[in-house]
Amino acid sequence: MRDDKAVLVTYNLTRTYGAVKALDNVTLTVHKGDIYGLVGRNGAGKTTLLRLISGQSIPTSGDLELFGTAGHGAFKHRNRTGVIIETPSFYPYLTARENLEYYRMQRGLPGKGLVEEALERVHLEDTGKKKFKSFSLGMKQRLGLALALMNRPDFLLLDEPINGLDPEGVAEFRTLMKELNRDHGTTILISSHILTELASIATSYGFLDQGKLLEEITAEALHEKCRTCLLASVDNAPKAATILETALDTNSYDVLPGNVLQIYAFLDAPQKVSAALSQGGVALYSLEQKGMDLENYFLQLIGGEQHV
Amino acid sequence: MFNYLSAEIYKVVRRPPLWVCLAAIFAGEVLLLYIEKISSSAVMNFAQGVIFVPRLLMVGFLAAFLISDLVYSNQGKTGTLKNEVAFGLTRLQIYLGKLCSMWVVSIAAVVVVLALYLVPCYFLLDHRAGVMEAMWGLGASLLAALPLWLGAQATCCALCFATRSEGLVWTLSIGIFLAGSTIVNIAVALLGLGPFGPLCEFLVHMTSWLPDSLCQVLFLIPEFNWEGRYPELVRISVDIIQQCWIVGAFWVFVPTLLSLSNFYRKEIH
Incomplete structure (x- = not known):
């Protein structure tokens, strides 16, 4: 259910790499309770935007507000987010359980049960002693999702999260996102090339092309237009x-x-x-x-x- | 920071290379103890076993390189740094967390390795006069070597964050800490062929401040009395210890500040 409170606001966010403007004065708002679909071609700037929000990249200019806090202070709220950007990365010599336990300890999250809960959610509880380096792409993606969900985030940032998932996995993912949004009020910002999947869950859309935000529109308004x-x-x-x-x-x-x-x-x-x-x-x-x-x-x- | 350190130690103890290296060191110590034990007891005793340790101080540099590798785990290539940044850990926290983890693991490793050698020495070798002197000499050597090791660790940490190439990290680390004086001496020999007199003098003077030169000063200080009596030790001067701390502080702060300033601006992939 959408709320008027904004979880994320960007103000003229720009990122340049030399002469290339990967992101050009993007101003968008993600409201609490939204499932915000970010739509764009390859190279449109979707991943760049998500990397700026998650702190992996530093804006050339502009600002962003996370949970109402702007500027440098926004990082304090990043522990309320869960992130999957590009291919999930973990330590290749650790198992799924060990990787999550490492991050649980690092983040100071209480309760070892969190790890088991996260693994069960993505159906990786039976991987045993298998090291991450032996995982398939789909398993890696699931583990990335488990990490993103482990701290029970208020805001999920997902970049192509269904890459590598089989049809059953895609259906499970869709159900999980809807459940998180409906039952826990989790706000979700998701970019995907698979627009049919996005269309089945998104409540708002942002259309990016060549680094520029062309349009922001709610699902209802889009339905009207279409x-x-x-x-x-x-x-x-x-x-x-x-x-x-x-x-x-x-x-x-x-x-x-x-x-x-x-x-x-x-x-x-x-x-x-x-x-x-x-x-x-x-x-x-x-x-x-x-x-x-x-x-x-x-x-x-x-x-x-x-x-x- | 405690959470970060706990997580790093949790990760490091699950790395097989750590246990392989400790096992190799332990095997080396067993061999050394065996050789010491079968040596004539007129020559070899506990005190001499103790003062043998400073001769291995340079191993501390190799350990620093290895521990940096174990803790940092090539995160530049695996891409795992993004998980830490995305959760809201500041880059300062991440950097200092990794560095402090390396130091904690290093110091723990030194304690374990020393204990595995000295405890058997105590029980296997004869005790004669000079034990306390030897222990003080060892303590002074370790006190002087500690900042050099910490500096080596900080430099390796800085290199790990600065480059994705493990080979480059090892090459530069070895070049600075194990072969620094050799490289400078070669440079002096080459420059000496030209009109670089003042530069050569400066480089020769600077050689005494390089970590590997200082380590060699430390392990040459305890001298054996080959008549089989207790070793006559030349005491390590306070000046040498101070010099080691100054050099160590340089290699801690300068690379750390340079690497940290670069890390702040870096794209995390």
């Missing part, structure tokens, strides 16, 4: 918009780049739209009915048919 519509490609979008409002008495439309209108009315009577535009002197190149999923929405946002 609902079935008529896509009309015309020669003069402003004139067509006027005709829709005056002749058809509707303002249920959006004007998109490239003289395209997205019309949410007259879905059962598209011929009325074509007739009105034609009578108003607007050339109609195409008129088709379309609904959008998250992937198509994102592709449209970045302005092209390119892979995520």
Whole structure:
């Protein structure tokens, strides 16, 4: 359940590497109780953003607020977070249990039961004496998740967390995230290439491209925007918009780049739209009915048919 | 810090190389004790067994390199530093935690290794006059060597954080602490061929301040009396001990400050 309190706020967060701006003035907000989906292509800046939030990287400029504390003091709240960024890393010569016990001791977390609880949650309780270096990718990912959950965090930062998981693992992960969010109020910031999975759990989205935040939107608003519509490609979008409002008495439309209108009315009577535009002197190149999923929405946002 | 130290020790004792090295050292000590025992008791006794120890002070540097490796565990390559940073540990805490862990393990190792040698010596070898003098001599050597070892450890720690290459860490550590005076002497010999007189004089003077040179001063101080009586010890001067502490402090603070300032700005992968 979303709360108006912000767990994370970034203010014009920028990270440059030489001449390359990996992140460019990103300002976003993750509210308490959100499952915030970070969507972007390879190299868009998702991992860079998560690394800045987790303290692995230092911003070139800008600031961030974690649990209401900004600047240098934000690190004090990092013990309320759980993080998986890139491939999970552990000591190769230790077992799963020993690795988690090491971090439990280091972090001063009370109770040895925490380790067992974390391992059971990700179904790694039977790994015995197997060293981390012998783990499969899926097992490594599960152990990373176990570490992220061990301190019972209020805020989870997950970068491609279902990499390497089998379908059963993906389903379990989805259920676990929903359970943590629903039953424990855990706020989750998750980046994933697998948009169908993201769409099944996210309550808010942030769309990143080339280091810039293109849009932030709630799942409800996105659903509204993606609902079935008529896509009309015309020669003069402003004139067509006027005709829709005056002749058809509707303002249920959006004007998109490239003289395209997205019309949410007259879905059962598209011929009325074509007739009105034609009578108003607007050339109609195409008129088709379309609904959008998250992937198509994102592709449209970045302005092209390119892979995520 | 206590939590951090506990975790590091938990990790280190689970590293097989630690136990392999201790076993190898113990085997070496058993061999040494055997040789001492079968030597003529007119020559070999407990006091002489004790003053043999300073001759092995340089081993402390090798131990420092190894312990740094055991504690740091090549975190630059394994990527495990990110887990510590992400939980909110400051970079200062992480760095000092690793360094203090190395020191704790080193000191514990010295105590164990010394005990494994001296206790059997006490029971196996004859006791004659000169035991207290020998023990004081050993104590003074250890007091002088301790800061040098701590400095070697701090330098290795600094190198571990600065580079991902284990080979480079070992090469530089050995170069500074085990072969420093040799390298300087070679440089002096080469520079002496040209018009670098004042520079050569400076380098020759600086050689006496290098850790390996100081260690050699320490282990040459106890001298055997080959007539089979108790050893006549040349006492280690307070000046030498002070010099060792100054040199040790240099190798603790300078590399630590340089490496820490670099670590603060570093991207953690």
